[in-house]
Amino acid sequence: MNDSITTDKSETRLRLEQHIARALKQKRISQGYKISDVARIAGLSQGMISKVENAQVSTSLDTLSRLCDAIGLPISKLFSDYDQVGRGAQLIKAGEGMEVVRTGTEVGHTYQLLSYLQGPKKHYEPFLITMDDASEVFPNFCHAGHEFIYLLKGRLIYRHGEKFYEMGPGDSLAFDAGVPHGPEKLLEVPLQLLSIIHYDSDEEA
Known part of the structure; x- marks a missing residue:
């Protein structure tokens, strides 16, 4: 020591x-x-x-x-x-993100947090999300901040409030995360997407 x-x-x-x-x-x-x-x-x-x-x-x-x-x-x-x-960078190698439990984990979602050394207050959270479950029932997500998602693999219909968006590889969607949102239907699995949640200075993760 x-x-x-x-x-x-x-x-x-x-x-x-x-x-x-x-x-x-x-x-x-x-x-x-x-x-x-x-x-x-x-x-x-x-x-x-x-x-x-x-x-x-x-x-x-x-x-x-x-x-x-x-x-x-x-x-x-x-x-x-x-x-x-002295403010260093954090390298996360492929497949080495911190696996975390969030709403949706129980229905086949896997979350890897790609940045977690941000000091006492989180300004953003980037997740690599993998879905391999074709269930038709998904939870609603609703939390502080603004979210950006980018679909890497698979196809799905994503809902935000009362609207539905069909997405394929390369498509992205940005929205107010305080409005209920989440996958409505998985059209092609396995599915993988990048989700980045940005928090304003007065919001809590």
């Missing part, structure tokens, strides 16, 4: 040092400064600046402040950019 914590801290420090090095070097070059110019303005040795720009040393706050002042880079901007870089 302690080894894991130490490794995480080391990786975080290295990532920060690399970000600082890249940002300082890019700003210096964009300003047309040589390392010798920055060394003279900041009162630092060229060797020290070279090490900082190559992420070879941990930079003190004083040194970092002097470097930022010399090249006209607000130190607050430097760290706000780092925060944005």
Whole structure:
């Protein structure tokens, strides 16, 4: 446990040092400064600046402040950019979505959630839905947000409120998810569709 914590801290420090090095070097070059110019303005040795720009040393706050002042880079901007870089991406390989239970699971629907690391509040939910049951009875769905569905495989009649839409591969449908909706009839199975539910800031998933 302690080894894991130490490794995480080391990786975080290295990532920060690399970000600082890249940002300082890019700003210096964009300003047309040589390392010798920055060394003279900041009162630092060229060797020290070279090490900082190559992420070879941990930079003190004083040194970092002097470097930022010399090249006209607000130190607050430097760290706000780092925060944005630190927001990672989530790759879900084919077939590895998180399988979840939702309304409809009991009638042959399989749901794979394709994104689930969104922080404390969900802004959207993308599902890969597979249907292999030809039952004529399906539940009504009604929830917050707006939904977009894209049919990948199979054919069906999809209902939204009092309207019915026949859909085939490549067809899409977007609608207010607060209106009762769902499959009315499966015309060709197996069926697979992508469903993306977007939540407004004041809505709850």
